[in-house]
Amino acid sequence: MTKLEYLLMYQKADLKKQQLENNLRTTESRQKLNKITKLLREQQAAIQKLTEDADAQQTALSRLLAQQEGLSHELELNHSEMETLEADEEVTAEELTEFRVDVERLNRELGRLEKDVKGLLDQLEKTTADFQKARSLGGRAKKEYDRLRAVCEVEKTEGAADIATATKEMETVERQVDPTFLAKYKRARVHHNMPVVPVVNEKCSGCNMSIPMAVIKKLNSQETVLECENCGRILYQK
Numbered sequence: 001m002t003k004l005e006y007l008l009m010y011q012k013a014d015l016k017k018q019q020l021e022n023n024l025r026t027t028e029s030r031q032k033l034n035k036i037t038k039l040l041r042e043q044q045a046a047i048q049k050l051t052e053d054a055d056a057q058q059t060a061l062s063r064l065l066a067q068q069e070g071l072s073h074e075l076e077l078n079h080s081e082m083e084t085l086e087a088d089e090e091v092t093a094e095e096l097t098e099f100r101v102d103v104e105r106l107n108r109e110l111g112r113l114e115k116d117v118k119g120l121l122d123q124l125e126k127t128t129a130d131f132q133k134a135r136s137l138g139g140r141a142k143k144e145y146d147r148l149r150a151v152c153e154v155e156k157t158e159g160a161a162d163i164a165t166a167t168k169e170m171e172t173v174e175r176q177v178d179p180t181f182l183a184k185y186k187r188a189r190v191h192h193n194m195p196v197v198p199v200v201n202e203k204c205s206g207c208n209m210s211i212p213m214a215v216i217k218k219l220n221s222q223e224t225v226l227e228c229e230n231c232g233r234i235l236y237q238k
């Protein structure tokens with residue numbers, strides 16, 4: 001066998017191992033697991049946001065309720081003062097009117113506050129409902145996630161044996177590959193899954209770049225491999 005044939009055999013073993021690893025990464029369960037992991041993260045973020053919203057709404061509500069209480073108290077005081085005033089024979093009509101205007105203003109303010117409180121309560125109710133929905137969805141997703149994870153673990157264990165065999169095969173071939181060729185292979189392998197490619201129609205079949213005549217002549221005349229200047233793949237003449 002020639003040096004090139006050993007190198008190609010090595011690449012074949014490498015590709016087989018890559019294929020096994022790739023299969024494991026793209027099983028149906030693994031794809032579903034990836035999807036549900038993403039979904040879970042989104043749901044966790046949504047729950048976090050809803051919790052913060054609910055906290056903020058709760059704080060705003062407490063503030064409004066305190067205002068409401070203060071205003072109600074003020075109104076009560078005004079009412080009793082009004083009664084005293086009305087019983088007073090010396091009070092003028094202007095004074096009474098002024099007082100009434102004041103009470104009406106307070107009443108309007110209280111009405112506005114009540115409306116705000118109601119709006120906020122509605123918001124809080126919706127936030128709480130959304131939160132419960134998100135949590136229940138999240139719980140279901142978590143169960144499915146756990147199930148898929150277990151399936152993927154089994155697949156991984158089963159696949160590991162095949163990958164170990166492929167790795168051993170690769171190591172066996174590796175010992176037979178010319179060290180210079182091997183070094184080139186490892187260098188090109190950093191960027192390419194299939195680092196050794198033939199020259200086809202005077203072009204690198206990896207990147208389609210035209211190969212200079214001098215390089216082709218060199219490949220034809222000697223048992224050698226050369227790197228493509230464009231993509232760095234290892235070229236050989238078929």
Ligand SMILES: [Zn+2]
Pocket residue numbers: 204205206207208209228229230231232233
């Ligand atoms: Zn190339």
